[in-house]
Amino acid sequence: QMPKKLKGLSAVVLNGDLYTIGGYAGNGAVQTAIHRLSCLSGNCSWTTMDQELKVGRRDQIAMAVPNDLCK
Numbered sequence: 001q002m003p004k005k006l007k008g009l010s011a012v013v014l015n016g017d018l019y020t021i022g023g024y025a026g027n028g029a030v031q032t033a034i035h036r037l038s039c040l041s042g043n044c045s046w047t048t049m050d051q052e053l054k055v056g057r058r059d060q061i062a063m064a065v066p067n068d069l070c071k
Helices: none
Strands: 010-014 017-021 031-040 043-057
Touching: 017 043
Parallel strands: none
Antiparallel strands: 010 017, 017 031, 031 043
């Protein structure tokens, strides 16, 4: 189960892991957190990343950008 219930979050798959970005909680608080869902041999777990958004976002779009485009 995800660390907290969120709505309006964005999600992207990178290297086989699912990342959820931002969103808002039931109380309407906009989130800065990035969560990762990793699975190994059918055992899946959520992790809250140390990195987070500088500004909370909701209803945004996220996409993975290859490293070779980030020069």
